[in-house]
Amino acid sequence: MAAIEIRLPVARKLVVQSLAQGSDKHLVAPGDTITTDTGYMRGHGTYMGDEKLVASVAGAVERVNKLICVKALKTRYNGEVGDIVVGRVTEVQQKRWKVETNARLDSVLLLSSMNLPGGELRRRSAEDELAMRDYLQEGDLISAEVQAVFSDGAVSLHTRSLKYGKLGQGVLVQVSPSLVKRQKTHFHDLPCGASVILGNNGFIWIYPTPEQKDEEAGGFVTNLEPVSLHDREVISRLRNCILALVAQKLMLYDTSIVYCYEASLPHQIKDVLKPEVMQEIVLETRQRLLELEG
Template identity: 65%
Template sequence: MSTNVKFRLASDRVNTQILTGDRIPRLYTPGEVVTAQQSFMRGHGTYVEDDDIKASVAGVMEQVNKLISIKPLKSRYVGEIGDVVVARITEVQQKRWKVDTNSRLDSVLLLSSVNLPGGELRRRSAEDEQMMRKYLQEGDLISAEVQNIYDDGSLSLYTRSLKYGKLSQGILVKVFPSLIKRRKTHFHNLPCGVSIILGNNGFIWISPTSTSESENDGGFTQNLSEVIPRADREVIARLRNCILALAQCKMMLYDTSILYAFEESIKYEVHELLNQEAIFDVAFLTQHRLRLQEI
């Protein structure tokens, strides 16, 4: 069988089976009539025209009782209280940091919402305010939790828990936030020797387990001089390619699906996972294993 034929078969299997069950959700385009029944209420992503509810964005319909909304296929992150996020510091301001969380507006991390070095529990002083850039500066990556949502939709973060703080060595992978499956925990140490943080905002952090355990204590130190062994870097690169493969096939990302994809990818070299045929093959085999698990 030629390579082109195998590629087409693999892509057909994924495209027809990768979504929920064997049923592909109905895709609505902007301006298309969702329903003509006046008994329904319009939700996000819809508008009313000539007594019809129409889609204002491209996406799939979600219905809760009589409320109809359109969930866009591509959108910025809309945060919820308690969400785990991986974010980047963009600006140091008075008593706060501005943070990029992949949302419509910049998020805020208050000085009072972080652990001071040593885990001290005390009031923040003027000296602490002067040392803010020493704690976190522009470009630093952090893991945090959404503490509050302001009236304009911007988020307030905090890192007071010991599992949050500045991130050290690793790789940042960006995917659509809608592909991150909400779970009880978003911090995982995988059997392959790598730790991942699945941010609800679509930012995924991959790092060696040893580094993650030593740095992920809410502190502000980074050991960027530590040499990561080549074997660990290859595992991280393979995991990164697996995550991008699942994301390209619009599969939900969580610890089980990522681990299955990693195991199915062993037969390929790391660089081969960038080829479309390998991407579809890994995604299809991962989906098959996930279905067997549900039976």
């Protein structure tokens, strides 16, 4: 006989009143009037109609001085210079790689925009061009920084810093880019023993924290040693916690992930994705974040 799991309904916990007030945002749907004041400038996600500013996407209204834009709740990645992204190489072309970064168009990583293995600085030769597939090939995951955004919205990447480059062993989680909070740094070594790269494009990379930072390889030598059971459990729990935060529409950054991880410790890893457990740990995370802010 196969084991059958039965879950009984439980009463929902009430959210703290101050928490509900603190998360209040001006949400609009396509066609909603944002303002009739003609003194405002039109930003992304808006258009002018009948002398009033109207939303063209569903999302939260953001005002910067006289500029009004609507940040979509669920959207493709729109690149900005300086963003940290995680992407997957889809094609090797002449002097460049095509990279999937959750944007409307494939991003481009030029051969001249990357450090050669060993951090060597010199002009790229024909031999380097022939050896491109030795550095990166189809299916490889990389971390990079946005160098430029073209007029059609395509993104040009670079990996000139030794902290960027090819990613080794870990887990990739894909979320909506609107849920990743912009911060000064997106590389975090968490106290639980794992590290995360929170890509602005919604690709999140979870991997075991390296014991020593090897910066001589230039980011192209991957560590393929076996990962310990403890590290795999930590990575699995972190992945489930991130999925729980995404399901409850909570912003992703290092503090929220650590709080959610600590709230999930009384539960088994596989139970974190159960709806009632997910709601319980995310509610505790929300309240801890509110206490931290207040």
